[in-house]
Amino acid sequence: MKFGPVPLNEAAGCILAHKTRLPGRVLKKGHVLTEQDCRELLSTGESSLTVAQLEVGDVGEDEAARRLGLAAKGPGISEDTAFTGRMNLYADTDGILVVNSEAVTAANRIDPAITFATLPNHSKVSGDRMIATAKIISFAVSNVSLTRAEAAIREAVGIAAFKPRKIGLVATELPHLKPVTMDKTRRVLEDRLRPSGSSILAEKRVPHSEEPVASAMKTLAEEGADFLILFGASAVVDRYDVLPAAVEHAGGSVTHLGMPVDPGNLLMLAEFDGIPVLGAPGCARSPKENGFDWVLDRLLADVATEPDDITAMGVGGLLMEIGTRPQPRETKRQSATAKIAAIILGAGKSTRMGGPNKLLAELDGKSLVRHVGEAACGVGLSQTILVTGHLADKVGNQVADLDIVIVHNPDFADGMASSIRTGMKALAADTQAVLILLGDMPGITTEDIGKLIATYQGSDNNLIVTATANGKRGNPVLWDRRFFDTLNGLRGDVGARHIIADNPGFVAEVELGIAARLDLDTPQALREAGGSFPDDIN
Numbered sequence: 357m358k359f360g361p362v363p364l365n366e367a368a369g370c371i372l373a374h375k376t377r378l379p380g381r382v383l384k385k386g387h388v389l390t391e392q393d394c395r396e397l398l399s400t401g402e403s404s405l406t407v408a409q410l411e412v413g414d415v416g417e418d419e420a421a422r423r424l425g426l427a428a429k430g431p432g433i434s435e436d437t438a439f440t441g442r443m444n445l446y447a448d449t450d451g452i453l454v455v456n457s458e459a460v461t462a463a464n465r466i467d468p469a470i471t472f473a474t475l476p477n478h479s480k481v482s483g484d485r486m487i488a489t490a491k492i493i494s495f496a497v498s499n500v501s502l503t504r505a506e507a508a509i510r511e512a513v514g515i516a517a518f519k520p521r522k523i524g525l526v527a528t529e530l531p532h533l534k535p536v537t538m539d540k541t542r543r544v545l546e547d548r549l550r551p552s553g554s555s556i557l558a559e560k561r562v563p564h565s566e567e568p569v570a571s572a573m574k575t576l577a578e579e580g581a582d583f584l585i586l587f588g589a590s591a592v593v594d595r596y597d598v599l600p601a602a603v604e605h606a607g608g609s610v611t612h613l614g615m616p617v618d619p620g621n622l623l624m625l626a627e628f629d630g631i632p633v634l635g636a637p638g639c640a641r642s643p644k645e646n647g648f649d650w651v652l653d654r655l656l657a658d659v660a661t662e663p664d665d666i667t668a669m670g671v672g673g674l675l676m677e678i679g680t681r682p683q684p685r686e687t688k689r690q691s692a693t694a695k696i697a698a699i700i701l702g703a704g705k706s707t708r709m710g711g712p713n714k715l716l717a718e719l720d721g722k723s724l725v726r727h728v729g730e731a732a733c734g735v736g737l738s739q740t741i742l743v744t745g746h747l748a749d750k751v752g753n754q755v756a757d758l759d760i761v762i763v764h765n766p767d768f769a770d771g772m773a774s775s776i777r778t779g780m781k782a783l784a785a786d787t788q789a790v791l792i793l794l795g796d797m798p799g800i801t802t803e804d805i806g807k808l809i810a811t812y813q814g815s816d817n818n819l820i821v822t823a824t825a826n827g828k829r830g831n832p833v834l835w836d837r838r839f840f841d842t843l844n845g846l847r848g849d850v851g852a853r854h855i856i857a858d859n860p861g862f863v864a865e866v867e868l869g870i871a872a873r874l875d876l877d878t879p880q881a882l883r884e885a886g887g888s889f890p891d892d893i894n
Contacts, residue, residue, distance in 0.1 A: 357496045358409040364394045370407035371495045386417075386440060386495065414496040417441030420470070424463070425490035427506035428472060430454075432515025433487065441492040447481040450551050451517040452657040454478065463509035467501040469494040474513055476672070480653045481515065482551065484837075488513050516657040518552035524581030525556050526572045528564035528598070530589035540767070541587055541641045547781065548649065552656040557581050564589045569602035577629050583655070584633040591622045591638050599624055599635045608633060612663040616670030620647020625666065643777075644847065645675055694788045695738040696809055696834070699779035700728055700760075702795035703745025703768035712889050713747045714877055715795045716754070719887035724876060727798035729755040734802035735809065737791070741782050743775045744768075751795075773846035780844050790840070792852075793832040798885075799871030800832060808834045811864050819862040820855075823872035829856070829865065830872030836862075 362370060372387045378396050383389075389407065397405065410416065415423070418438040425435050425443035434448050447453070455477040463472055474488040481487055525545065527538055538561065546556060558579055562568035573584055592599050592613065600610045608628030615623045624635025632655050640648040650669060654661045702715050702725050715725040722730075725742070732740045740760045744751045745768025752762045765778040776792065783790060789812060793800065804823065812821045812834050819836035822829050833852065835843060842855055856863055876882045882889075 357411055357414050357494065359494075360406060361404045362407050362409070363404050364398050364402060367405055367407055368394050370405075370409050373406040373408055373495075376405065408495040410496050413499050415499050415502050416496050417492040417494065418443075420492045420497050420502050421490045423502060424470065424472060424492070424505055424509065425488075428460075428463075428488065428490065428509045428512045430511040430514030432517055433513060438490075441495070443490045444486050445488040445490075445513065447483055447485050447487050447515050449515055449517045450482050451480075451515045452478055452653055452659050453481050453487050454514050454516050454659065456512040459509050459512040463505040463512070466505045466508065467497055469497045470501060470505045472505075472509060472512075478650070478654060478659065480551070480649075487515075516659050518554075518653075518656050519658060520553035520555070521549075521583040521656060522557040522581050523549060523554055524573070524576030524579070524584045525559040525587070526569055526576065526584065527559060527561050527587045528569060528589045529561055530564050533589045537641070538587075543766075544641060544643050545585065545587075547643060548652065549656075550781070552653075554583070554656060564598055566598055566602045566605050569599065570606035573602070573606045573608070573628055573633070577631065582631050584628060584631060585652075586624070586633065586635045587640070588635065592624050592635055593622065600626070603628060603633060603635075612666050615647045615651070615666045615673075617647030617650060617673035617675065619644075619675065620650070620673075623647055623651060623666075625651065625661065625663075645845075647673065647675075694813065695784065695786055696789045696791065696812075697739040697741065697783055697787045698732040698735075698737050698791040698793060698805075699776070699783075700725070700732060700740070700742045700793045700795050701772065701775050701779070702751050703743050703748075703765045703775040703778075704772070705746045705769070713751065714882070715751050716747070717876065717882055717887050717889050719798050719876075719882075719885060722798075723754045724798045724887070725751055725795045726754045728793055728795050728800060729758050729760055731800050731802050731805060732791070732793060733758050733760065735805045738787065739784055741779050742795070743779045745775065771848045773848050776846055776852070777844055780840060783840075787837065789834055789836050790843075791832050791834045794875055796875050796877055797831060797871070798876070798887075799874045800868070801871070804868045804871060805832070807866050807868070808832065811866050812836070815864070817862055818864040820859060821864045821866060822856060823868045824865045825868065825870050825872040825874075827867070828873065829853075830868075831875070 367389050368391045370389050372383055372389055375385050376383045421441050421443040422438040425445055429445055432448050433445050436444050453475055455474050457477055460472055469492055471491045558576060560572035562572050586599050588599050595613055603610055603626045606628055608626055610626045612625045614621060619639035620637050622637040626633035636648050639646040651661055716723050742760050742762050743765050744762060745765045748764050763778055763782045765775045767774045808821045812818050821834040823832055876885055
């Protein structure tokens with residue numbers, strides 16, 4: 357390929373290297389110049405342009421990106437149309453990304469203009485997520501180099517799909533471990549298993565000693581469990597501790613103990629009667645990502661996990677809380693009838709109200725939560741979910757006749773983040789965006805919600821759409837599915853404002869006026885808005 361300035365009277369058929377303006381229109385980078393373009397440019401006083409000229413044996417950027425992407429594509433992956441020298445690859449199913457790292461590196465070393473990038477190897481992915489991109493940096497590459505890259509990268513990326521498993525759970529008991537903690541541990545594990553379609557077949561709670569654990573393992577296997585997970589009331593600190601000793605007593609074998617991932621160090625990998633056994637570290641009681649997730653996900657996708665695989669996890673094994681961001685060149689893959697859902701948060705204890713549940717307060721003859729529920733139901737959303745907590749039955753009864761799915765958050769006292777996660781779990785799998793509303797904002801109307809949705813659908817970059825009041829951000833906020841993992845990772849009594857701050861390039865604002873910041877969470881705010889509590893509130 358030749359690159360450089362060319363006289364305009366010789367530039368027809370060449371590829372424009374830089375954006376160029378003409379009276380009334382713009383010629384974009386990569387545009388193939390026509391005779392008419394050249395005449396108009398000459399009339400503006402231009403005499404030459406920097407262009408690219410393909411030579412014999414060159415392959416244009418789009419075709420080259422297409423060939424490279426298709427060569428790399430393995431099982432469980434689909435592709436989009438190549439554009440501006442780029443073709444993206446997407447997961448077709450939920451599972452684990454498996455990358456031949458050496459093949460990708462070899463292809464990237466053939467020609468600087470040929471590039472291929474992926475998510476980290478063994479990333480957990482959901483269907484429709486972008487997992488790799490083939491990008492040609494120049495306007496063309498030689499067919500010789502491209503052919504070599506195709507051969508090097510052949511089927512270098514694929515998805516190992518999750519396979520639903522019947523999990524047998526053994527949980528040991530000691531006096532210091534409260535039953536409520538064990539109950540929450542099971543719920544957290546069920547959440548981890550949900551993406552794979554796996555479920556807990558049965559749980560055995562037994563004393564923290566070798567014989568009861570071994571007996572429980574045998575019983576669960578006889579009942580049909582094809583995967584065992586052991587939660588010890590005390591962490592495994594030695595090869596001869598209770599859980600590894602119980603595995604061997606039952607007739608199994610310990611494959612590996614410990615891992616260079618923090619949190620997650622005290623993990624045990626074992627085998628019993630032909631089925632995998634995972635001894636969970638204490639950190640696996642928390643929903644926060646840890647080394648247990650890495651090994652569990654691989655096993656659920658039947659990805660080989662040997663001691664050498666675990667000991668190689670140290671680089672990157674110091675886990676930090678880093679928000680997930682969408683790929684900047686990823687575009688929305690949706691139709692005009694995108695499935696947009698709403699989550700109404702109605703689980704709080706209304707502590708600032710000083711007693712009654714604020715959602716039961718009335719304004720214009722309706723409870724606050726009823727106002728919000730009717731506004732959401734009037735838009736034609738694919739799904740509307742109300743998350744309840746404090747006084748769940750009374751709050752739910754306010755919207756019982758509406759087309760609303762009511763889900764209860766048993767951990768509502770932990771804060772707003774737990775309610776967001778509860779709502780997210782209830783979303784249909786094919787939901788493409790979700791609107792999160794507060795249950796105490798009766799000023800939000802059906803029309804307001806429609807404005808947010810229209811803004812979201814108006815641009816591929818509008819992945820977060822937030823309401824504003826006189827320029828100040830408020831609620832509700834609409835989120836594209838690329839932020840679902842981040843929302844599911846929220847913890848504590850916080851919302852998602854920091855995610856908005858971290859992603860300014862994907863945020864669109866919609867001015868709704870005072871309604872976007874009118875949350876009636878104090879007696880004074882309620883009185884000033886003209887609201888009150890009914891006499892039979894208690």
